Amino acid sequence: MEYNFSDIEKKWRQRWIAEGAYEVSNDSDRPKFYVLDMFPYPSGAGLHVGHPLGYIASDIYARYKRLKGFNVLHPMGYDAFGLPAEQYAIDHGIHPAVSTNDNIANFRSQLDNIGFSYDWSRSFRTSDPGFYKWTQWIFLQLFDSWYDRTSARARPIGELEAIFSETGNAGHPCPGDPSLRFDADEWVAMGHRRRQDVLMHYRLAYCGYGEVNWCEALGTVLANDEVVGGVSERGGYPVVKKKLRQWYLRITEYADRLLEGLQSVDFSEAMKETQTNWIGKSFGAEIDFAVYEAPPDVKLRVYTTRPDTIFGVDFMVIAPEHPLLDKITTADQRVAVQEYLAYVGSRSERERMAEKKITGCFTGAYAIHPFNGLHIPIWTSEYVLAGYGTGAIMAVPCGDERDFKFARYFQLHITNIIGDAFTGEEANPTKDAVLENSDFLDGLVMRDAILAAIRKLEEKGLGMRKVNYRMRDAAFSRQRYWGEPFPIVWDDGVPVPLREKELPLELPHIDKYGPGPEGEGPLANVPAWTARRLETNTMPGYAGSSWYFLRYMDPHNDATFCSRPASDYWGQVDLYIGGSEHAVGHLLYSRMWTKFLFDRGWIGFQEPFKRLINQGMIQGSSRFVYRLETRGPVAGLMREKPIFVSAGLATSGSEPEIHEVLSLAVRDIFGDPGLDLRDIGFSPLHVDVNIVDGVELDTEAFRKWRSEYADAEFILEEGKYFCGTAVEKMSKRLYNTVNPNDLVNKYGADAYRMYEMFLGPVEQSKPWDTKGIEGVFRFLRKLWRLFFDETRGRVWTAEKASDQEWKAIYGTIRRTEDATDRFSFNTGVSALMIGVNELTDLKCHKKEVLEKLVVILAPYAPHLAEELWHQLGHATSVLDAAYPAVVDKYLVESAKNYPVAINGKTRTELNIALDATQQQVEQLVMADATVRKWLDGNQPKKIVYVKNRMINVVV
RNA sequence: GCCCAGAUGGCGGAACUGGUAGACGCGUCAGACUCAAAAUCUGGUACUCGCAAGGGUGUGCAGGUUCGAUUCCUGUUCUGGGCACCA
Helix, strand or coil: CCCCHHHHHHHHHHHHHHHCCCCCCCCCCCCEEEEEECCCCCCCCCCCCCCHHHHHHHHHHHHHHHHCCCEEECCCCECCCCHHHHHHHHHHCCCHHHHHHHHHHHHHHHHHHHCCCCCHHHCCECCCHHHHHHHHHHHHHHHCEEEECCCCEEEEHHHHHHHHHHHCCCCCCCCCCCCCCCCHHHHHHCCHHHHHHHHHCCECEEEEEEEEEEECCCCEEECHHHEECCEECCCCCEEEEEEEEEEEECHHHHHHHHHHHHHHCECCHHHHHHHHHHHCEEEEEEEEEEECCCCCCCEEEEEECCHHHHHHCCEEEECCCCCHHHHHCCHHHHHHHHHHHHHHHHCCHHHHHHHCCCCCEEEEEEEECCCCCCEEEEEECCCCCCCCCCCEEEECCCCCHHHHHHHHHCCCCCCCCCHHHCCCCCCCCCCCCECCCCHHHCCCEHHHHHHHHHHHHHHCCCEEEEEEECCCCEECCECCCCCCECCEEEECCEEEECCHHHCCCCCCCCCCCCCCHHHCCHHHHCHHHHHCCECCCECCCHHHHCCHHHHCCCCCCCCCCCCHHHHHHHCCECEEEECHHHCCCHHHHHHHHHHHHHHCCCCCCCCCECEEEECCCEEEEEEEEEEEECCCCCHHHHHHCCEEECHHHHHCCCCHHHHHHHHHHHHHHHCCCCCCHHHCEEEEEEECHHHEECCEECHHHHHHHCHHHCCCEEECECCECECEEEEECCCHHHCCCCCHHHHHHHHCHHHHHHHHHHCCCCCCCEECCCCCHHHHHHHHHHHHHHHEECCCEECCECCCCCHHHHHHHHHHHHHHHHHHHCCCHHHHHHHHHHHHHHHHHCCCCEHHHHHHHHHHHCCCCHHHHHHHHHHCCCCCCHHHCCCCCCCHHHCCCCEEEEEEEECCEEEEEEEEECCCCHHHHHHHHHHCHHHHHHHCCCCCCEEEEECCCEEEEEC
16 A cells, blocks of 8 residues: 555545534634734736745644643735725736736635635635725724823824813924914814814824825835835835825834834844834934024024034034925025025935935035034935934034034034044044043933933023934835725715725725726726715725734624634633744734724734744745857858757866867757857856756757746756756746645645754745755655555554654654754754654554654644544544653663763763662762773862763863 | 944854853765655764874964853954944
8 A cells, every 4th residue: 555645635524624624613612823824915927935934834833832731823814905906907908807816716726725724614705895994994993093101092083173172282382283282272273174283193093295106107105125226126116205195104103112022022132133123213303593694593403322422523414305494504505505405306216225316415505502602504405304313413524424424515614522533534433432522411422411411401491302213104005906995985185984884895896906087096986986075095005904803803704803701711822923024014004904903992902913924035046048159151050950058068168179079069959160269158047946856957848848948958968968057046036936736746735844944943034955855755655654565454552652653753752842842943853853763773563652653743744744644543533632741761771871071081881770869970980990091090070960962070 | 424233164153151162954975765766864073293092283363361262352454234524
């Protein structure tokens, strides 16, 4: 009886689906465990071997936890809304709902092929009205909430209105407009519209005009994390700044808690670091400078993290968009400033980023130093960003690189306040120098002077300490069709939320996806939409993914997004697996939404993901063929009959001997015409990796691969055609993708799963190499032979196992369990291999041993384990078995030979009982004749006894 | 430029708190089976000197701590990733 993986896997796949084998209940005596994969965006390209890496890891862990007695929630769904589907619709005229449907069907069949233990009864896609009803609902709650900084939590907006009517906004400064002040009487006196305007500045989901990243090619606004290096992340189109009415999430209010929360979660340091950088918290001070010959209410407010350098200020710089610029510019500089502004406006974000030219213009105005009254020239320059801090800085060229370069370029005076620490050649941003030329700060170390300066500023009312964040509020609207509609009606310029019973506000079916008028989305072209004055923007791709993990807990609930008992039972995601590319997008937004839902009391935890594992990328291992090119007499012939040269000849093609070889070969192919040796070249071409075995090309398959290569000729090395290699991103375009389906067909899902794990640590990126899967396949067959013999069939017996056999299986259990616990699935697979090798060597076919082997195999090779478990006579699933407990006494021998070293050099061996104490070991060592000889009468300083390893006598 | 992670045979990678470096697999070499090949099975395989017994060298590089370092510390090189006018 052979190992027929194909029949076995088919049988169990069908049975699992028919029986709903992995459906899980919210009601269980077992402790819960929630294992989640980042759900996929169902692209048209389908899965390649890189995608399932994380899914396989999480599946192994989910199955392992179930064997360990947990009630495991392991769901899967689809992130179905988003730009690419719509772009595809525009390009191919297929409705996004249709293409998304097809793609999902394809994904599902690929996933089913691999044997995952998902509870499909809980599955959904974010584009289901039953799902996005709740996305819209949560949006409305964000709209209906403000952030109370005093108690550091979100509260209903109604409570804020009550506060305003009693005390005005004195206790709750406006996050959207810090200068906004009013008392209770003023609030009461405001009209409805004015009040709504004010409240809008407080809402957690708000609408405002703002500079947004506008991408003309995509016809939409993008969030900061969707813009990479001045171009759109998707498509690489240019992005410009544009003022538009937009919806935003006031994520900045959560900046501190998002930072603090990182302490309580188990993410990689790199991931925490990335999020911390993105939030970009900095401590410093805001300082007010008076402006010379300007009215006393005109203050130039700057933000600095280095108030200690206040006496090193040589000039001020304000952003070109700064509101004060126009007011302070003097008459004789007005033309120059206007020219400069025109220049700045003409440059795209991208040019600016690429060039980093030093540009700027003097305004003619002077600020007055708050302590020594000196006049400081005020400049404007694009290197100061309007959106950060106050949009104005005090420049300290001796301590800041950018200020230094600016001063050099415009030949401004540079004051040295740090003595020898400043060379005059470059700025020195140290905090450890002792201050000079700094009035009351003289003699202080800069680090300490920061506080002293702030204290003095606050004392004199010239400034105050201030925390700033790099993170901005997140743009939350897209001028697109394929997303969640906003449940908002515009009533005379005031947004009015739909009532809960009006949800979901369903996305209408449309046939044209072109943009609407004046930067509006395609929905603006739908009459039924505009007639109701509904908001025409849709939500961004990250809306649904910001809370989907909660829906799995209670997926069919019509009354609420997720009942409190359900979220209380399942709680946080215990293990979340996905790619690190979502570090600042999805992970930040979902953390914020979770905190918000917690604040408002709908869920009982603040962090969605307890532990996060970032699976590495599987890179493609590309293969190249080298097409011979020449200008000689055969050039024309070679266009008809391409010649490909093996890698070894092509890559060192300049050597005369190789030219000789090529020349002869070409003569053979074409008859007489020789090769012009002066003009040869090789163009490397990607070749489909699936017709290459290792680096050896299957030349027949290559001729069939494409019609233009049907007559291809090959110049071989040692009778073979070798390909060149490179590690690149896995992509259809580079012909280096490998489809899991092909591997599953050839070796089975179990072999494929195990091999994918065997490749290396899950977190690590590595190139794909199909070759090694044979080894895992051999292992599974070897394991099979412990149970079945080709001729005799079943070979297991009911005999009692020997100590040696117990030792083998318990050692295997221990190692496999350790590895799985540590999330080290590559060593887990190895541990199983070692175990099977040992049992094979022992010719062990004892049922009581094999049963344990099947159970520990189950997470890794679920189909095979299920089949063997069934064959061994069990009626229930192997996952309902208990993970075997290790019996320690079989793990080690009762006595063992230990190497004995003197100062690290092994000199002899001693047989020592397992339970020997340190004292007994020392006595035995000192009694040994060899040791005494080496000690030569000396007393040892100490005797190091490392159990199971060695003994070292230190002299 | 700043921050983070990593560097181990021909290759992917083991070595969990410092304790026999190279587990396991691929590849390769030899052998068995076969008329032969494939498949399968068995054994060897870090480098190096040696017929052998045995010796020497080895975890990017240079130092340090330690009886003992792939593991800890300092410096340095390279590779991968993140951030990049954020004052």
